Amino acid sequence: MTPFTYARAADPDDALRLAARDGTAYLGGGTNLVDLMRETIAQPARLVDVSGLPGAIEETDEGGLLIGAAVRNSALAEHRLVRTRYPVLGRALLAGASAQIRNMATVGGNLLQRTRCAYFYDSDGSRCNKRAPGSGCDAVAGFNRNHAILGASPACVATHPSDMCVALAALDATVQLQSAQGARTLPFAELHRLPGEHPERDTMLAPGELITAIALPPLPAAARSTYRKVRDRASYAFALVSVAAVIELDGDRIADVRIAFGGVAHKPWRAARAEALLRGGPATPAAIRAAAAAEFADAAPLRDNGFKVELATRTLVATLGDLVGATA
Amino acid sequence: MSISINGALAELPQDPRVSLLDFLREDLHLAGTKKGCNQGACGACTVLVDGERILSCLALAVQYDGRAVTTIEGLAEGGVLHPLQQAFIEHDGFQCGYCTPGQICSAIGMATEARRGAASHVTADLTAAVTLSREELQERMSGNLCRCGAHNGIIDAIGEMVAAELAA
Amino acid sequence: MSILDAAKGAAQATIQAAMGKLVPLAPDSWIPGGIPDPLIRRQHGVIGAALSRLDGPLKVQGAARFAAEFPLDDMVYAALAYATIPRGRIAGLDVAAAEAAPGVVLVMTHHNAPRMNQPAVFGSSPEAAGPADLPIMQDDRIHWNGQPIAVVLAETQEQADHAVSLIGATYAPEPATTSLAAAKAAGPQPGLFMGQPLRNEIGDAEAMLAAAPHRVDQLYRTPRHNHNAIELHGATIAWIDGGLVVHDASQLVSAEAATLAGVFDLDVAQVRVTSPYVGGGFGGKCLWDHQILGAAAARLAARPVRIVLSREGVYRGVGGRTLTEQRVAIGAEADGRFRALIHSGIAAMSPHNNMPEPFILGTRSGYAADSFSLSVETVTMNMLANTFMRAPGESVGTFALESAIDEMAVELGIDPIALRIRNEPDKDPTSGLPFSSRDIVEAWRAGADRFGWAQRSATPGTRREGEWLIGMGCATATYPYYRMPGAAARITLGRDGKAVVEVAAHEMGMGTATTTTMVAAERLGLPIDAVEVRYGDSIIPGAILAGGSQQTAAIGAAVIAAHRALVADLLKLAGNDSPLAGLSADEVGCEDGGLVKLDEPTRRESYASILDRAQRETVVAAEEASPPLELMHWSMHSHGAMFCEVRVNTVTGETRVSRFLGSFDCGRILNAKTARSQFRGGIIMGLGMALMEETQFDERNGRIMNPSLSEYHIPVHRDVPEIDVIWTDIADPHTPMGAHGIGEIGITGVAAAVANAVYNATGKRIRDLPITLDKLL
Numbered sequence A: 001m002t003p004f005t006y007a008r009a010a011d012p013d014d015a016l017r018l019a020a021r022d023g024t025a026y027l028g029g030g031t032n033l034v035d036l037m038r039e040t041i042a043q044p045a046r047l048v049d050v051s052g053l054p055g056a057i058e059e060t061d062e063g064g065l066l067i068g069a070a071v072r073n074s075a076l077a078e079h080r081l082v083r084t085r086y087p088v089l090g091r092a093l094l095a096g097a098s099a100q101i102r103n104m105a106t107v108g109g110n111l112l113q114r115t116r117c118a119y120f121y122d123s124d125g126s127r128c129n130k131r132a133p134g135s136g137c138d139a140v141a142g143f144n145r146n147h148a149i150l151g152a153s154p155a156c157v158a159t160h161p162s163d164m165c166v167a168l169a170a171l172d173a174t175v176q177l178q179s180a181q182g183a184r185t186l187p188f189a190e191l192h193r194l195p196g197e198h199p200e201r202d203t204m205l206a207p208g209e210l211i212t213a214i215a216l217p218p219l220p221a222a223a224r225s226t227y228r229k230v231r232d233r234a235s236y237a238f239a240l241v242s243v244a245a246v247i248e249l250d251g252d253r254i255a256d257v258r259i260a261f262g263g264v265a266h267k268p269w270r271a272a273r274a275e276a277l278l279r280g281g282p283a284t285p286a287a288i289r290a291a292a293a294a295e296f297a298d299a300a301p302l303r304d305n306g307f308k309v310e311l312a313t314r315t316l317v318a319t320l321g322d323l324v325g326a327t328a
Numbered sequence B: 001m002s003i004s005i006n007g008a009l010a011e012l013p014q015d016p017r018v019s020l021l022d023f024l025r026e027d028l029h030l031a032g033t034k035k036g037c038n039q040g041a042c043g044a045c046t047v048l049v050d051g052e053r054i055l056s057c058l059a060l061a062v063q064y065d066g067r068a069v070t071t072i073e074g075l076a077e078g079g080v081l082h083p084l085q086q087a088f089i090e091h092d093g094f095q096c097g098y099c100t101p102g103q104i105c106s107a108i109g110m111a112t113e114a115r116r117g118a119a120s121h122v123t124a125d126l127t128a129a130v131t132l133s134r135e136e137l138q139e140r141m142s143g144n145l146c147r148c149g150a151h152n153g154i155i156d157a158i159g160e161m162v163a164a165e166l167a168a
Numbered sequence C: 001m002s003i004l005d006a007a008k009g010a011a012q013a014t015i016q017a018a019m020g021k022l023v024p025l026a027p028d029s030w031i032p033g034g035i036p037d038p039l040i041r042r043q044h045g046v047i048g049a050a051l052s053r054l055d056g057p058l059k060v061q062g063a064a065r066f067a068a069e070f071p072l073d074d075m076v077y078a079a080l081a082y083a084t085i086p087r088g089r090i091a092g093l094d095v096a097a098a099e100a101a102p103g104v105v106l107v108m109t110h111h112n113a114p115r116m117n118q119p120a121v122f123g124s125s126p127e128a129a130g131p132a133d134l135p136i137m138q139d140d141r142i143h144w145n146g147q148p149i150a151v152v153l154a155e156t157q158e159q160a161d162h163a164v165s166l167i168g169a170t171y172a173p174e175p176a177t178t179s180l181a182a183a184k185a186a187g188p189q190p191g192l193f194m195g196q197p198l199r200n201e202i203g204d205a206e207a208m209l210a211a212a213p214h215r216v217d218q219l220y221r222t223p224r225h226n227h228n229a230i231e232l233h234g235a236t237i238a239w240i241d242g243g244l245v246v247h248d249a250s251q252l253v254s255a256e257a258a259t260l261a262g263v264f265d266l267d268v269a270q271v272r273v274t275s276p277y278v279g280g281g282f283g284g285k286c287l288w289d290h291q292i293l294g295a296a297a298a299r300l301a302a303r304p305v306r307i308v309l310s311r312e313g314v315y316r317g318v319g320g321r322t323l324t325e326q327r328v329a330i331g332a333e334a335d336g337r338f339r340a341l342i343h344s345g346i347a348a349m350s351p352h353n354n355m356p357e358p359f360i361l362g363t364r365s366g367y368a369a370d371s372f373s374l375s376v377e378t379v380t381m382n383m384l385a386n387t388f389m390r391a392p393g394e395s396v397g398t399f400a401l402e403s404a405i406d407e408m409a410v411e412l413g414i415d416p417i418a419l420r421i422r423n424e425p426d427k428d429p430t431s432g433l434p435f436s437s438r439d440i441v442e443a444w445r446a447g448a449d450r451f452g453w454a455q456r457s458a459t460p461g462t463r464r465e466g467e468w469l470i471g472m473g474c475a476t477a478t479y480p481y482y483r484m485p486g487a488a489a490r491i492t493l494g495r496d497g498k499a500v501v502e503v504a505a506h507e508m509g510m511g512t513a514t515t516t517t518m519v520a521a522e523r524l525g526l527p528i529d530a531v532e533v534r535y536g537d538s539i540i541p542g543a544i545l546a547g548g549s550q551q552t553a554a555i556g557a558a559v560i561a562a563h564r565a566l567v568a569d570l571l572k573l574a575g576n577d578s579p580l581a582g583l584s585a586d587e588v589g590c591e592d593g594g595l596v597k598l599d600e601p602t603r604r605e606s607y608a609s610i611l612d613r614a615q616r617e618t619v620v621a622a623e624e625a626s627p628p629l630e631l632m633h634w635s636m637h638s639h640g641a642m643f644c645e646v647r648v649n650t651v652t653g654e655t656r657v658s659r660f661l662g663s664f665d666c667g668r669i670l671n672a673k674t675a676r677s678q679f680r681g682g683i684i685m686g687l688g689m690a691l692m693e694e695t696q697f698d699e700r701n702g703r704i705m706n707p708s709l710s711e712y713h714i715p716v717h718r719d720v721p722e723i724d725v726i727w728t729d730i731a732d733p734h735t736p737m738g739a740h741g742i743g744e745i746g747i748t749g750v751a752a753a754v755a756n757a758v759y760n761a762t763g764k765r766i767r768d769l770p771i772t773l774d775k776l777l
């Protein structure tokens, strides 16, 4: 680890003040940042600890949730309203990492965790445009079983590893930000970027911008939601593919559906095409399969990850099928 | 700046790079907490902070200023083993013993979570009361790797502790 | 290998060949184990009891001190830099920034490393433990991607880690073979294992295969694996008065000390290697570059050093199991009898070691057949030296063989257990030696009963619960009984009725410390708490490798020898005034803290009384074990019948093992509790091998790309079902205590049992490991 100084922020303004200089990083639970610093992939000169900022989970007037950025992943999963109203979020959180890590990890940190691409991590021995812009990408023609099938670029085929974020994408969450320029709100779908020419930038945050909270709009009472994660061992592994789904039925037609995939792209992948095809139609396996086919029509599999198209399709069919079955 | 370790206050390190794990092992010579990866991937470094299980390898010691840490060395009282330590011996819940302190601390934290009603990935109904089936215990303990393959004994030992708690 | 080593190997082979002709013909009584160990007859003692580990209280309190936990005054911390090319030269090393970094005490590279001799490579002599036939940090040559190129010592670990990240290296790469295809194109070489060719030809197997009415002929692939003991490799090293002390996590303290002495031009007596606890070994905790580099740096800096490899460092610097490609072809009659058994293929190796993963070893004695063609060939890749990992050979060899047998059972429409029993040999089918003990049929019968094998449908895909298809599979487990030469034991018996038994053995979780105490107590006629076993220290005489599942036997034979000497000494001390006067060692046994005439139990005297009269505080006997000639006289093996039930998800292809039973025939079990754990541990590692484990070796540059426990998956709690274990407990009359080592057999057969169950569940035959979900979609 490169030497750095450490300061604890008392409140968001304090955090922004402390983080005013270049080379400062916010520290949440540290479960990703400390690891990356040890690998010298992140080398901040200053850490501003925001894990102690007020972190509350509040019900909003409209019946949604406002979640402080410092809320721990485990606390969020345990919250009564998350369990009852947003099972997709609760399940996504519980599918992530391990209990110890969830006890440390903050909501803000989870949003900004970086890819687990092996070539990104191999700071000594491999080329990676995300880590060292312009150096090249060794994953494109290397081990890429965990990599993207959608939205990748020649410069980068990494995936976003978070489970929680897939649920947030399906829930149409918004992200509340604060910076020296003031506060702003970003739709969740606009937080993470596709790699394009600049894979070194994971998100649309400005330097020094602080995440203060996540807001969840209310879910209609009739909505059912869940999260399904597929991985190489039964627990404590990142997703190969995951599906977050929210569905509302009107008789046997789909009144509304929201779908996000994890493990397939540089960001949680909101399946807008599939949703559009499904809305108003029947929730039959054939219809869901056709919708998935449309969503993955542009999939560009690499050497090791072609199976993800079929896996994601099947997982979607089964997940929606379960939700629909659950209402019947 | 100070931190409580098994009830005793200790000065935090000057260098903010020092992890809670290295602080325990190298500075305080409390080597019972183990290092298996230093990357958050094995659970060997699990300790309890204010009763919650965390990974000390990913924790910067300075970040835990003012907190109360319990390590494996702090579980036995007056020379009497914690019931879970005893159960690990009975059920042969270890072979080499290297993952063991982490497994034990983790299980104690796990029991606290379950008592609070926390669900897990395998809980069928997120809103129902928790029952700690074998599968639940396995899922909740999956953040602690064991390469010797003592899994059955570990879960048996924890099951005994949980059953004793329920009976009490 | 040098010409000299080759010559030595050849000479050794000649002697072995001659012995190999004579020893089988000798009368049993000339052979160790020819007269059964008297302990076999003792049925009511502590042997076989389910005793909790004696080191348990220390371990559950975190009070057992591992190698990297020895506090030494004035100690510095080490960090390593690793090469990033597979082959070539270091063109430039920029260490200025590292040297100037805070806290740095030393930056060591090939420019300033002390001159050291090349460590004698493992296998080149009994005391050799070197990882490869290579000098360590003596020149600018790079031999594998990940080779250590610099060592930094600093006052704190944080400072060392930071400084090492400041080192800049440039290389002059040279052509390297890093793909299997290129290695194969360069041509395979015959495999030599412990000086013996890995080849058996009996009859014309190819012709018999071609003529057989039923044939299975398939290729099976197994990837690289890493041991992944949870304890990182680490050592605390100090030079004291010109001698070297290494507190290490080691499976071979004596050989390591001897090899280090050779490297540093020391007398063996000047080197002490301790290894009181090993946090998992599995073949990986031997001598690698880091201990030598740590010792060299400690000498240069004149400070004690703690060197702990990062997890990535373990992958870069400690070899694992290599990849194999195996053909298994079986020709059979309609009734199932094997006419031809062919098992051949390749294993990759580095140019600088000699460990051709010997996957045919289990096949040599597994089944009867009219003809055999067995061989292992090696192909050379520029990579880190591969090495022993739990059941080297058998673990991956049984995957291929036992999958093929399942395929033949399907082909013939015969139950796979019945097919195996039909081909049960009455003597070793390739060596012709008699088996020392073999009750595998009993293991199959008991296992099948208990597992409910009869409920299995032979038709794949017939059992389904919701999304899950359920299937059952089975396979034979097998591992040889080994005992290596060189073991010794020292017994110190005191007037207080307490004994200290010292063996240069190792406790890595196998329960050795506990079972050795049990066996010694039984042999000495003492209660367990009167016996203290000391181990894990090279100053103890003899050498006992914790490998090849031979520790139990090696210790057993050494303690038998030392015990015999002790009894003789005691009889001498007892003199003419003792009720035992005039008796020889063979006529007396040990009971209740004293000696007793075997067939006249009233003639007895306690140790205390003998020592009192002789006015001695202690009597000490140290002895070497007999040479292991029994291995040439009998075919000696452990066996098991493995049963597996899997659930395969029809949506995702995920496989979960829902039930597993191991039914073992491994001689007499010494401690039911620790033995069960050993078997289970092997089986669980086998489940990992079956379903998820693979070291990803990037064929473009020979770099391991998943060097972490989050990317290299080993089973977590939820992957592990309750594993049932039973055993025949039939003593092998020709081994110490009637026991066999059991550390490795557990992993054998598992991957095949899983693959066969997956076939039964889905109708899909997976022939390359691991069985990941994409292969089942």
Ligand SMILES: Cc1cc2nc3c(=O)[nH]c(=O)nc-3n(C[C@H](O)[C@H](O)[C@H](O)COP(=O)(O)OP(=O)(O)OC[C@H]3O[C@@H](n4cnc5c(N)ncnc54)[C@H](O)[C@@H]3O)c2cc1C
Binding pocket: A025, A026, A027, A028, A029, A030, A031, A032, A033, A034, A035, A050, A069, A070, A095, A096, A097, A098, A101, A104, A105, A106, A107, A108, A109, A110, A111, A112, A113, A161, A162, A163, A164, A209, A210, A211, A212, A236, A237, A238, A239, B039, B040, B041, B042, C710
């Ligand atoms: C072995 C292992 C397995 C894992 N498995 C999974 C898994 O299966 N699924 C999964 O989803 N995740 C997994 N994770 C990742 C884990 O979820 C993340 O590390 C965690 O969520 C990050 O949260 P944190 O608070 O610790 O973030 P930190 O590490 O503290 O920070 C991460 C990033 O966020 C920034 N940051 C933190 N807070 C703020 C803020 N308020 N405003 C702006 N920036 C901020 C930091 O500067 C840093 O760049 C795993 C991690 C490990 C080590």
Ligand code: FES
Binding pocket: B034, B035, B036, B037, B038, B039, B040, B041, B042, B043, B044, B045, B046, B055, B056, B057, B058
């Ligand atoms: S050492 Fe902390 S998780 Fe492995």
Ligand code: FES
Binding pocket: B093, B094, B095, B096, B097, B098, B099, B100, B145, B146, B147, B148, B149, B150, C230, C279, C280, C509
């Ligand atoms: S007991 Fe050895 S790793 Fe768990």
